[in-house]
Amino acid sequence: MELFVSVKNGADANAGATAEAAVRTLERARELVRMKLAEGYKQDITVWISGGRYELTEPLRFDEGDSAPEGYSVTYRSAAQGEEGATISGGSAITGWEPYDANIYRVRLNEGCAIHTLYENGERALTARSPKQGYHVVAGKGDGDSRSGFRFLKDDIPLFEHHAGGAQVHIWPGEGEWNWFTETKTIDRINWEEGFISFKEPAPWGIDQGSRYRVQGALSVLTEPGEFYFDASGGELYYYPRQLPIEEQVIVAPAMNRVIELVGGSHDKPVKGIVLEGLTVECSDYAREYRMPDSNCERAESRHGLVYLENACGSSVRGCHLRNSGFSGIVLNGYCQGNEISGNLIEHTGYNGIYVIGIAPGEGDYASAEQADVSKGNLISNNLIRFGGELVGHSSGIQLYQSGSNEVSHNEIHGMPRYGISLKGLRQGAMESSYYGTEVTWENHWDFTHTRNNLITRNNIWDVMKDSQDGGMLESWGAGTGNRIIANRFHHSGIYFSFGFCIYLDDASDYYQVSHNVIHDLYSAGSGVLWFVIFSKGIGNRIENNLLVRNDARAAFGTQEMAGEANRDVTILRNVAVNSGDQLYHFVNWKDDRLQEADFNLYANGAKELTVSGIYGDDKRGLVPIPWEAWRQMMDGKFDAHTLNSDPMLITEGEGGSVQFSLDPGSPAYGLGWEAIDMSGMGLKESFPFPREWRLRDC
Known part of the structure; x- marks a missing residue:
């Protein structure tokens, strides 16, 4: 079934069955679709929206009555692309x-x-x-x-x-x-x-x-x-x-905080199978005041986006241009499962580009932590997210809060004041004594942290951390276990004041896999200091087979225990670091259980002496670096027995943000177990629907 909408030539008295008899408003098209669905219609439905500007007086809302039948979709699609396409605006001139x-x-x-x-x-x-x-x-x-x-x-x-x-x-x-x-x-x-x-x-x-x-x-x-x-x-x-x-x-002037809403009545009555495709959605409002999140949980008055989903399953926002928001570009709030956010250009947001907000520990009318784990299984892929945080200084390109088993892949993110990607939850030391009638203990506290088992892969992140400190290009704090940060590119980004990092596993970031990432050309600027390229707090994190090249950092790898949250059993294995740190490691408040394994790495620091800092030295505080050989002799030679200080035989092709790195087949890294990293698929796919000249891929 097809319906047609034209703000220029349509009339709501029309049936909308042909382009010549199009309806004029999106609300009338939604009403006609809803009537057809109520009759039991079970086929795909496409609503073709002709080019022009559709100014709303209130958000365009879809609920469970607008849902597609099982196995089908209801698609609201722009009939033309680019400047000739359909623009849905939350404001008026x-x-x-x-x-x-x-x-x-x-x-x-x-x-x-x-x-x-x-x-x-x-x-x-x-x-x-x-x-x-x-x-x-x-x-x-x-x-x-x-x-x-x-x-x-x-x-x-x-x-x-x-x-x-x-x-x-x-x-x-x-x-x-x-x-x-x-x-x-x-x-x-x-x-x-x-x-x-x-x-x-x-x-x-x-x-x-x-x-x-x-x-x-x-x-x-x-x-x-x-x-x-x-x-x-x-x-x-x-x-x-x-x-x-x-x-x-x-x-x-925008007249609403949200322009399009996909909101089901409840978990049992979600909106399903709605597809927004090829639309330009713009101009949402901000608020008189903004208050920061409470223990990382965003306040209700700030959970707004140009497109907003809640109690939504199996719906999609694809190939849309989302711009000029007061708050975020897209928000998935509460119960949201199996939704797809792909191929979108999201720019000039007041807050985050994409914000996925699950249930805070103890929040809502749930009987258990398991029941409250309702935000999961969403796909966020192949989006260009840029120039965000224009009104809120701690904004991210993509932020997941209490949301798990999501795939975040092939996105390009730049021009953000704080994080590129952020994973948030609540660390055990900040939790209440009980939730949902269950006492919180060390053994069960991970049950309440739902930002777990996420796959963060093939993303291209640059020029972030522009206006804050103690953050990272990819950051985690108090999230759950099992998150994987694999095969991403981080590059050409600076710390402009105070201090910051690239991959930052902050407090209570436990059992992460960080592997096959390429990190290059990061720098310190002004009064800012790039402390460590990869910083691991937490327990059981594995940092393996990452390539670090030309990063102006104090140390390539760092660890720290603080806030009463354990930092132990970290593995640093088979990494290649080329001119990426005055020290190879810096350990804040070293303990003998800090590292589970550190070996088979390859470092090339030019003419600089290889050192490690943070181990007790002559100053008794660990600030004086110790020589490399002294580090290798510690704890009966437990660490870096096979690690090399050698030329990795790095091959560099291209420049800027498109540079490709590889190692010559004769590189000694391969003898250490190094696995080649394919950089060709990092960032946007060739299927990204917007013109190449819009991408600004090179920094």
């Missing part, structure tokens, strides 16, 4: 602008409107701010609760008229040290004489000297093109356009 001063225009909006983000000609406009780029730095703690305000240098913040509900602070809380999460706080009081700001509601962590922040949302700091200010009390929007005349620019 603003008109009626009038001059306010030489550069700024003003318009009065309808009562009840609120503007949290704005787009001009498809490019995000920014809330008026100070500074324009980067951040100011907190001068010191405020009076009383350090979470509720801070002191600032008087010359940092320009004078502006402040009133209730107006200006805000976008800040990285964390005592001036932890640049892990951002929040947006509304200012309660600001005193320029004393250099003090207080918030209406406290941040979750204290704020101290060195915390980064900016002030935003005041008319007097609206001074550059592409900035806006919304006066909530007067309902007036002020904008400094990038181009003139303003009447010829398409300036869009």
Whole structure:
């Protein structure tokens, strides 16, 4: 069965059975499909959506009544591709602008409107701010609760008229040290004489000297093109356009946090078999304030995406262009199984590119941890995800929280402020004493961590970790066991301030396999330091057969035990590291059970002496590196007895992000058991549906 929709030539009074008799709205097409399904129709259904712009007044929602029959699909497909295709928008153009001063225009909006983000000609406009780029730095703690305000240098913040509900602070809380999460706080009081700001509601962590922040949302700091200010009390929007005349620019205000929803009624009544294909979906809203996750669990008010799935099974988002979101591009929330997210271009998101959110330990009306394990078995493949985190500083290209047995493959991710890919859960030391009536013990705590048995493979990640610290290009914290990080490419990415890593198995990341990855051309920049290329906390992690080339790191491999979470039985085996660390290993708080095995590696450090740091040396703290031979003699020669310091005979073909590495057949690495790594299939497949010139594959 086929139905046809045309915003240009259709009419909802039509039957929609032919292109000449198309309906006009997506809502009417959905209604006709639903009626057909209610009659018991059991065949594939395709809704052809003609080119044009479909502006919604509320999210387009599909539920179990729109589900495809078992074994069939209901596909909503753009009839044309590219700029000629169908665009579904969560916003509408603003008109009626009038001059306010030489550069700024003003318009009065309808009562009840609120503007949290704005787009001009498809490019995000920014809330008026100070500074324009980067951040100011907190001068010191405020009076009383350090979470509720801070002191600032008087010359940092320009004078502006402040009133209730107006200006805000976008800040990285964390005592001036932890640049892990951002929040947006509304200012309660600001005193320029004393250099003090207080918030209406406290941040979750204290704020101290060195915390980064900016002030935003005041008319007097609206001074550059592409900035806006919304006066909530007067309902007036002020904008400094990038181009003139303003009447010829398409300036869009989003009206909803989600544009398309696939939401079933319950676990027992999921939406199934819906396919969104070849559509452009754009322009969703943000929020007045953003609060960081609670123990990695995203708050309900921030679980929004251009496309949102919940209680959804066997549905697909394929070949779509998702752009200009307030929050994330795609969100799979709660019960989501067997869905496919593939071949999409996801860009200019306010938050994450793709966000999969399972059930937090103890959350929901479940009888056991096993029943709560409802987010799993999804495919996230062959997507280009770029330029995210435009509104939330700790954003990822792809984040899995409490979600397992997913395949994340062949994606290309770049231009993210924090992680490329992140796996999140809750470490045992931060869990409550019991969940679902079951006491939490060391032996059973992994039952409550559902981010497990994920396959992360053949992805191409570069230019991430742009605006945060103590993170990694691929990161894990408190996730479950059995995750596999295999045959990915990480390259051309820097640590711009403080410190960070490439593959970062953070606290309570246990029993991971990290193998056949290629990591090259990572660097330290400014005040930033790439500490370790691969950093393994946790238990039983196996780091095998990875190729590290030209990485400006303190050490190739590092380990650390902290937060009361064990770090032991790590295996580092058959890796090749070429000019990738001043030290080969650095062990923070070494213990004799830290490594289960370390051997058959090959290092080539140029003229540098081979050393290991973190073992007790002359300074009794392990900061002075010990010679390589001293390391090999430790513990009766247990480690690196066969490891070589030798030329690997590396072959380099091409350059930039497309470079291909291999080892000459005569390389001594093969005598150590090295397995060749095929780099040709890392990143996007040739079937990626968007034009090659859109990919920006070379960094």
